[in-house]
Amino acid sequence: MSAESGAAKTPAEYVSHHLMHLTSNHDAGFVTMSNWHIDTLFFSTVLGLVFLTLFRLAAVRATSGVPGKLQNFVEIIIEFVDNSVKDSFKGDRSFLAPFALTIFCWVFLWNCMDLVPVDLLPLFGEHVLGLHALRVVPSADMSATFALSLSVFFFIFWYSFKSKGVVGFAKEFLTHPFGAKLLPFNIILNTVEYLAKPLSLALRLFGNLYAGELIFILIALLPWWAQVIPGMGWMIFHILVVTLQAFIFMTLTIVYLSMANENHDAEHH
Amino acid sequence: MQASIPSIVGQMIVFAIFVWFTMKFVWPPITKALDERQKRIADGLAAAEKGQKALTEASSRSDEALKAARITAQEIVAAANKQATQLVEQARAEAESEKKRIVEAGHAEVVRELTQAKDALRQQVGELAIAGASKILKREINAGAHAELISELAAKV
Numbered sequence: 001m002s003a004e005s006g007a008a009k010t011p012a013e014y015v016s017h018h019l020m021h022l023t024s025n026h027d028a029g030f031v032t033m034s035n036w037h038i039d040t041l042f043f044s045t046v047l048g049l050v051f052l053t054l055f056r057l058a059a060v061r062a063t064s065g066v067p068g069k070l071q072n073f074v075e076i077i078i079e080f081v082d083n084s085v086k087d088s089f090k091g092d093r094s095f096l097a098p099f100a101l102t103i104f105c106w107v108f109l110w111n112c113m114d115l116v117p118v119d120l121l122p123l124f125g126e127h128v129l130g131l132h133a134l135r136v137v138p139s140a141d142m143s144a145t146f147a148l149s150l151s152v153f154f155f156i157f158w159y160s161f162k163s164k165g166v167v168g169f170a171k172e173f174l175t176h177p178f179g180a181k182l183l184p185f186n187i188i189l190n191t192v193e194y195l196a197k198p199l200s201l202a203l204r205l206f207g208n209l210y211a212g213e214l215i216f217i218l219i220a221l222l223p224w225w226a227q228v229i230p231g232m233g234w235m236i237f238h239i240l241v242v243t244l245q246a247f248i249f250m251t252l253t254i255v256y257l258s259m260a261n262e263n264h265d266a267e268h269h
Numbered sequence: 270m271q272a273s274i275p276s277i278v279g280q281m282i283v284f285a286i287f288v289w290f291t292m293k294f295v296w297p298p299i300t301k302a303l304d305e306r307q308k309r310i311a312d313g314l315a316a317a318e319k320g321q322k323a324l325t326e327a328s329s330r331s332d333e334a335l336k337a338a339r340i341t342a343q344e345i346v347a348a349a350n351k352q353a354t355q356l357v358e359q360a361r362a363e364a365e366s367e368k369k370r371i372v373e374a375g376h377a378e379v380v381r382e383l384t385q386a387k388d389a390l391r392q393q394v395g396e397l398a399i400a401g402a403s404k405i406l407k408r409e410i411n412a413g414a415h416a417e418l419i420s421e422l423a424a425k426v
Binding site: 019021024028029030031032034035036037040041044045048051052054055056058059060062063064065067071075078079082095097098099101102106140141143144146147148149150151191210 | 270271272273274275276277278279280281283284287288290291292294295296297298299300301303305307308309399419
C-alpha cells in the first residue's frame, strides 16, 4: 500500500499528507471561516444518501406480513433505536426516534469508512481525479462531529424551552443546583455543564476515529509483509469501535434530550 | 486538524434535511408495519386460543353424545334380546301344543279305528257263528226255533 506513494515521501510527509483535507482554499488555521472541507461534506452526504436510500426502500416495501431480508434488517435497527429512546424518553417520540436513528446510522457509516484501506481512495483521487488530498472518514473531521453535536445542542435548548418555558429554563439555569443565593456559581456550573455536552459528544467521536485512522496510516508505513498482523488486529478491534462510537453518540443524544425534556418543577408539585 | 465553520454549517443543514426525510418517509411506514404485524400476531394468537377452547368444548360434547349413544345401543340390544327370547318361548309353546294336539288326534283316530274294527269283527264273528251253527243245525233244528239262542251267542262273542 505505502510503497508507491511512500517512495517519494518521508514518513512524516506521508502521514501529514494523509491528514490533509481536500479543501476549497489554503487557509490552514485551526478554525477557519472560509475553508470548505469538500471531502468530508462529499463523503458524509453520500453515506447519508446510502442510509436514506436503503431505509426508504425498506419503508416503501414495508409489509405487515412476512418481511423480506432488507425489511428485517431495517426493522431490527429501528426497533433497537425505538427501544433505546423509549427506555429514557417520556413523551412523543415522533421526532426524537427518527433523529436518533439518523444519528446512529449516519455516524456508523462515517465510522465504517475507517475500514476502507487508507490509501485506496486517496490514491484513486490523486491519480484518477487529480485531487491534491483526500480524507474519507467524515467522523475523523471535527467539522462533521461538531455539526452533529451542535444540532443536538440546539435541540437540548428546544426541549428545555418546550418543557419548562423560557422563563422556567432561565430560572433553573440561575438557581440550580445551589439556590438563588449562590447565583454566580450556578451560572458557572450550568454553563460548564451545558458546554460540556456538545464538546464531549463531538470530541469523543472525533478523537476515537482520528486516532483509529492515524494508527491505520502508521501501519501502512510498515513494510508490506509486516502490515498483515497489526492491520488485521486493528481492523477487528475497529469493528467494535465503529459500532460502539455510533451507539454512544446516539445514546448520549437520547439521554441529553430526555434530561432536557424533564420538567423538574412539574415533578415537585 | 482543522475545524471548518462553513463545513459545520453545511453539514448541519444536510443533517437537518436527513432527519426531516427520516422522520417523514422512513420512520412512519416501518413502525406502522411493525405495529400492524404486532396486532396481527396478537389477533392470531387470540384466535388460536379461541379455537383451542372451542375444540375442547366440542370434543367433550362429542364424548357425551358418544356415551349417550352407547347407553341407547345397549338398551336397544337388551330389548331385542328380550324380544327374541320371548319369540322363541312363544314358538316353543305353540309347537308343544301343536304336537300335543296332533298326538291326541292320532290317538283318537287309532281308538276309533280299533273300535270300528272290533265292531266289524264282532259282526263278522256273529255272522260266521250263525253261518257255522246254521250249517250244523240245518240238519237237526230249524233256524226259527233256535234264533233266540243264536243271537244270544253272537252277543257274547
